[in-house]
Amino acid sequence: MGGGCSKSAESARIRCSGPRTPPTGESNRLPAWQACGMAAQINPSILSADFARLAEEAKAVEGADWLHVDVMDNHFVPNLTLGVPVVESLARATDTPLDCHLMIEDADRWAPQYVEAGAGSVTFHVEAAAAPVRLAREIRAKGARASMALRPATPIEPYEDLLPELDMLLIMTVEPGFGGQAFLDIMLPKIRRTRELISKHGLELWLQVDGGVSATTIERCAEAGADVFVAGSAVYGADDPARAVRALRTQAEEATARSTWARDH
Numbered sequence: 001m002g003g004g005c006s007k008s009a010e011s012a013r014i015r016c017s018g019p020r021t022p023p024t025g026e027s028n029r030l031p032a033w034q035a036c037g038m039a040a041q042i043n044p045s046i047l048s049a050d051f052a053r054l055a056e057e058a059k060a061v062e063g064a065d066w067l068h069v070d071v072m073d074n075h076f077v078p079n080l081t082l083g084v085p086v087v088e089s090l091a092r093a094t095d096t097p098l099d100c101h102l103m104i105e106d107a108d109r110w111a112p113q114y115v116e117a118g119a120g121s122v123t124f125h126v127e128a129a130a131a132p133v134r135l136a137r138e139i140r141a142k143g144a145r146a147s148m149a150l151r152p153a154t155p156i157e158p159y160e161d162l163l164p165e166l167d168m169l170l171i172m173t174v175e176p177g178f179g180g181q182a183f184l185d186i187m188l189p190k191i192r193r194t195r196e197l198i199s200k201h202g203l204e205l206w207l208q209v210d211g212g213v214s215a216t217t218i219e220r221c222a223e224a225g226a227d228v229f230v231a232g233s234a235v236y237g238a239d240d241p242a243r244a245v246r247a248l249r250t251q252a253e254e255a256t257a258r259s260t261w262a263r264d265h
């Protein structure tokens with residue numbers, strides 16, 4: 001696969017590993033994931049971008065933590081988007097690291113190719129992976145962050161032992177396949193439960209939510225324990241996408257701080 005790929009994966013690791021400074025005097029109130037250097041991350045989904053101008057659309061959200069790239073094969077989901085060659089081109093077109101979400105069958109075969117194409121994080125669906133542990137290890141060994149996604153109907157509990165193999169877990173908050181759907185409030189207990197399991201095992205695992213995330217719903221997700229937020233229409237549907245990213249990040253961080261404070265006092 002194309003050159004320059006491992007450079008992108010390496011740059012993603014560097015950009016995302018540095019701690020952000022907690023507000024003075026507030027560190028005892030911060031949740032574990034912020035106190036250990038995590039803050040809310042906003043990942044704009046290019047599913048809501050203009051596919052004829054992808055490079056420009058990627059530049060429009062520079063300042064976002066990652067660019068979320070929705071890969072769909074018209075089998076695992078009833079929609080078709082893009083594949084390895086487009087990811088290779090995007091990786092060259094933007095400095096924002098790529099967070100590739102593979103909504104495809106036969107993830108074991110394809111996921112490693114997205115690392116080689118330049119993704120800094122590769123998410124496979126557990127429902128589409130024959131050997132998720134082996135796959136997560138292979139993604140990590142190739143130099144990217146390994147992430148696993150759950151459809152709304154897939155519970156987290158059977159996968160508790162798998163969490164240490166992952167850098168991120170993605171909880172879908174809509175049925176995968178299309179942008180612009182309504183957020184599924186019924187997913188909030190699963191987000192809470194997953195955060196409990198992450199804390200129980202003392203893991204530094206990111207918890208991502210994807211689908212219907214907007215100014216109206218992001219606080220609920222943050223309060224439930226999510227720290228990485230994919231937003232498509234809420235970012236690309238805004239007059240100023242970069243400003244929308246900043247506003248969502250502030251909202252998420254404030255909601256987390258408020259709910260943590262309320263829990264501790």
Ligand SMILES: O=C(CO)[C@H](O)[C@H](O)COP(=O)(O)O
Nearest residue numbers: 045176177179180212232233
């Ligand atoms: O994975 C996805 C759909 O399967 C998209 O990332 C997601 O739906 C984002 O779009 P929106 O924020 O408009 O819901």
